[in-house]
Amino acid sequence: xxxxxxxxxxxxxxxxxxxxxxxxxxxxxxxxxxxxxxxxxxxxxxxxxxxxxxxxxxxxxxxxxxxxxxxxxxxxxxxxxxxxxxxxxxxxxxxxxxxxxxxxxxxxxxxxxxxxxxxxxxxxxxxxxxxxxxxxxxxxxxxxxxxxxxxxxxxxxxxxxxxxxxxxxxxxxxxxxxxxxxxxxxxxxxxxxxxxxxxxxxxxxxxxxxxxxxxxxxxxxxxxxxxxxxxxxxxxxxxxxxxxxxxxxxxxxxxxxxxxxxxxxxxxxxxxxxxxxxxxxxxxxxxxxxxxxxxxxxxxxxxxxxxxxxxxxxxxxxxxxxxxxxxxxxxxxxxxxxxxxxxxxxxxxxxxxxxxxxxxxxxxxxxx
Numbered sequence: 275x276x277x278x279x280x281x282x283x284x285x286x287x288x289x290x291x292x293x294x295x296x297x298x299x300x301x302x303x304x305x306x307x308x309x310x311x312x313x314x315x316x317x318x319x320x321x322x323x324x325x326x327x328x329x330x331x332x333x334x335x336x337x338x339x340x341x342x343x344x345x346x347x348x349x350x351x352x353x354x355x356x357x358x359x360x361x362x363x364x365x366x367x368x369x370x371x372x373x374x375x376x377x378x379x380x381x382x383x384x385x386x387x388x389x390x391x392x393x394x395x396x397x398x399x400x401x402x403x404x405x406x407x408x409x410x411x412x413x414x415x416x417x418x419x420x421x422x423x424x425x426x427x428x429x430x431x432x433x434x435x436x437x438x439x440x441x442x443x444x445x446x447x448x449x450x451x452x453x454x455x456x457x458x459x460x461x462x463x464x465x466x467x468x469x470x471x472x473x474x475x476x477x478x479x480x481x482x483x484x485x486x487x488x489x490x491x492x493x494x495x496x497x498x499x500x501x502x503x504x505x506x507x508x509x510x511x512x513x514x515x516x517x518x519x520x521x522x523x524x525x526x527x528x529x530x531x532x533x534x535x536x537x538x539x540x541x542x543x544x545x546x547x548x549x550x551x552x553x554x555x556x557x558x559x560x561x562x563x564x565x566x567x568x569x570x571x572x573x574x575x576x577x578x579x580x581x582x583x584x585x586x587x588x589x590x591x592x593x594x595x596x597x598x599x600x601x602x603x604x605x606x607x608x609x610x611x612x613x614x615x616x617x618x619x620x621x622x623x624x625x626x627x628x629x630x631x632x633x634x635x636x637x638x639x640x641x642x
Contacts, residue, residue: 305588307633309621310581314614316562316604320553324482328502328544331477331532333453335468338364339441344461349452349470352541359446362457362469366442373435380428383421390414390421450474453542473542478533480512480546483526491552492517498531499549502540510535512548561612564605568598569623578612579619579626581634591619593628 342364349361397414400406454471457463480500484492494517500510516530531548533540569577576598581589596611612618617634619626626632 305631305633307635308581308591308619308626310617310634311564311567311620312615312617313561313563313608313612315559320551321549322488322552323547323549324484326480326482326531326546326548328533328540328542328546329479329481330451330453330473330542331479332474333542334472334474335456336361336444336447336470336472337466337468338362338444338463339465340364340369340438341463341465342366342442344457344459344463344469347455347457347459347469349455351452351455351543353452355446355450355452355472357446357448361444361446361452363444364442364463366439369435369439369442373432373439376428376432376435380425380432383425383428387418387421387425390418394418444469446472448474451542478536478540478542479515480531480533480548482529482531482546482548483522483524484529484550485526486521488550488552489517489527489529492529492550496551498551500531500533501547503545503547505537505539505544508537508539510537510540514550560599561608561614562602562605563596563598563608563612563618564620565601567618567620567623568596568606577623579623579628580612581617581619581632583617583634584631587633587635589617589632589634591626591628591630591632 345363345365347362349355355361394414394417397406397411401408401411451473452470453473455469456471457467457469463469492514494514496514498512498514500512501508502510511534512531513534514529515532516528518528521527563578567578569579571577575595577593577595579591580594581591583589594611597609599607599609601607619632
């Protein structure tokens with residue numbers, strides 16, 4: 275019986291010790307993740323791409339000179355139009371009635387003038403034959419002059435009404451493109467209100483919104499690369515022609531780019547991607563390390579922890595003494611102690627030690 279009890283106790287103790295050993299082993303395998311970044315030389319060129327929309331270099335809004343109901347609009351956005359082409363019409367029924375009335379008045383005035391002319395000719399002959407008095411002759415002349423003035427006035431009024439009748443039709447002023455259709459059929463529009471936005475000329479501009487972070491890096495005259503979503507596989511050249519110093523409602527700064535390259539496939543209103551150079555090439559490249567990656571020992575010496583990879587996720591940290599220089603916007607310039615491509619721990623450097631195993635997961639990687 276004692277032998278059985280001893281055997282059971284021995285087995286239990288063995289299982290207990292095995293469990294404890296396994297627990298210790300599991301505790302030793304806990305590897306904490308770190309924040310890290312990889313250091314490279316800076317000072318080279320840097321580029322950023324922003325979205326924009328193309329527009330004609332010369333744009334105008336076309337409108338009627340009279341008010342009324344829009345009875346037809348014969349263009350759509352993107353239409354290539356020619357000088358003299360009809361764009362839209364306004365209800366001109368009342369204007370036509372008024373014009374016909376004036377035409378009738380002109381006709382009556384002409385008949386009256388012809389009557390007065392015949393009367394004057396007859397009276398003149400009678401006066402020359404001493405068959406009518408001078409007063410009657412003067413009266414005939416005055417009647418003719420009045421009829422002539424009335425007829426000429428009617429002609430002017432008719433010409434004015436004819437011109438006004440033409441105001442109810444809107445025509446293309448020169449060859450170009452309909453950039454935007456603003457008004458719609460059956461809409462009651464006022465004189466001077468835009469019906470369409472018209473683009474003329476061969477110059478194309480790109481309107482781009484630049485974030486505050488980059489606006490100071492861009493200057494007038496900068497060369498840019500432009501691509502269009504609808505024109506696959508083709509790059510265009512352009513240059514910055516205008517800069518705004520006031521942000522718009524989207525909190526970006528409007529920049530205008532003039533497209534150097536002409537193409538029949540590029541039209542106003544197309545979506546564009548514009549690539550700007552936001553960092554100029556430096557004569558002396560330098561290496562940057564984040565401020566939080568740099569520690570200081572009791573002797574005032576600066577150091578960082580680099581990480582050597584064991585596999586894709588695990589590495590070992592190593593203490594490295596470094597010499598730092600100027601503080602820039604993204605960190606310290608490293609003068610000595612690091613090589614390009616080194617992985618450095620970027621936070622909690624006072625809580626780790628040389629030789630510690632760590633995880634460097636992608637989500638914790640920081641870009642310099």
